Amino acid sequence: MRKFVIVATAFAAVGTLAATTAQAASLGRPCTTAPEAQWLSLDTLRARVEAAGYRVQRAKLKAACGEIYALDRNGARVELFVDPTSGQIVATQ
Known part of the structure; x- marks a missing residue:
């Protein structure tokens, strides 16, 4: 029984981590609904x-959101989600 609880807990943790990573990567929603034009x-x-x-290292547009990989003022890596219509940073990770 104890072995089952440990395995079940491990699977639950992995599933939660995967879901959190997927949500964070796309914010779970687009940054804008405006047309690409x-x-x-x-x-x-x-x-x-x-x-x-x-300091931008890499940038791309994905799922109606600008994804910018950069270094902050302290040199730490950050991923920025940017509204492609305004250039406003809507989230960081």
Whole structure:
């Protein structure tokens, strides 16, 4: 019985971690519902994030959200989720 509880707990922990990672990667929702024609260019998004004090390493647009991988002012790695219509940072990870 004890072995079953340990295994069940391990599976539950892995399932929770996987669900949390999937939600965090996409925020669980798009950053905008505006049509793509209204989005800023990726270069503009990068420039706005850099103006906010981050050093951009990689950027992409995914699921109506700008995903920018950068270093903060202390050199720590961060993932920023940016609204592609305004360049506003809507979440960090």
